[in-house]
Amino acid sequence: AQKVTQAQTEISVVEKEDVTLDCVYETRDTTYYLFWYKQPPSGELVFLIRRNSFDEQNEISGRYSWNFQKSTSSFNFTITASQVVDSAVYFCALSAYSGGSNYKLTFGKGTLLTVNP
Amino acid sequence: DTEVTQTPKHLVMGMTNKKSLKCEQHMGHRAMYWYKQKAKKPPELMFVYSYEKLSINESVPSRFSPECPNSSLLNLHLHALQPEDSALYLCASSQGDRGSEAFFGQGTRLTVV
Numbered sequence: 677a678q679k680v681t682q683a684q685t686e687i688s689v690v691e692k693e694d695v696t697l698d699c700v701y702e703t704r705d706t707t708y709y710l711f712w713y714k715q716p717p718s719g720e721l722v723f724l725i726r727r728n729s730f731d732e733q734n735e736i737s738g739r740y741s742w743n744f745q746k747s748t749s750s751f752n753f754t755i756t757a758s759q760v761v762d763s764a765v766y767f768c769a770l771s772a773y774s775g776g777s778n779y780k781l782t783f784g785k786g787t788l789l790t791v792n793p
Numbered sequence: 794d795t796e797v798t799q800t801p802k803h804l805v806m807g808m809t810n811k812k813s814l815k816c817e818q819h820m821g822h823r824a825m826y827w828y829k830q831k832a833k834k835p836p837e838l839m840f841v842y843s844y845e846k847l848s849i850n851e852s853v854p855s856r857f858s859p860e861c862p863n864s865s866l867l868n869l870h871l872h873a874l875q876p877e878d879s880a881l882y883l884c885a886s887s888q889g890d891r892g893s894e895a896f897f898g899q900g901t902r903l904t905v906v
Contacts, residue, residue, distance in 0.1 A: 786834075
């Protein structure tokens with residue numbers, strides 16, 4: 677079974693601060709993918725980033741960066757110079773084999789990020 | 794076109810009503826999904842269709858009945874719902890393999906009275 681834990685329920689920062697969202701996962705699959713999604717108040721989940729289990733290279737994309745450490749089963753996400761528009765719920769998710777020919781996306785409970793002006 | 798369109802955006806229905814939620818994508822994705830999301834909770838998977846066939850049913854009550862008329866459309870038929878079924882219902886689509894990202898619609902906010 678898969679499990680994703682986001683220990684931070686809510687985070688509040690002031691604009692231009694950097695903020696890191698934590699994610700820890702559990703899976704018995706040796707091949708899996710990790711994702712971060714953003715859900716603004718409008719409701720739609722927006723795909724942000726993806727990492728596969730074989731690639732631990734950390735990257736930066738604009739104001740977003742992520743730190744994937746297989747040894748600690750963590751996939752943390754950092755927003756640099758946060759903006760008010762970054763306010764949303766952020767979900768970490770794990771895609772792994774679920775039987776037959778199916779794969780399931782398991783979400784963490786989400787972290788509500790509020791960026792204050 | 795990277796859009797998943799859901800209709801209606803809002804729905805209020807009585808416990809004896811029959812209604813349907815609709816979802817459409819034109820990205821050529823082979824997998825389509827229904828999720829249920831309660832307030833301040835993560836999305837919970839309900840159904841997965843792969844190549845227009847139901848491949849995952851997460852033990853959802855029979856008052857929810859999915860249908861996939863073709864590769865672009867996904868419906869969720871609702872009948873005899875309970876007030877606790879009130880939630881945001883999200884549709885998503887993807888290429889269907891383990892590493893492909895899912896594209897989500899804006900959801901239907903359902904209230905059962």
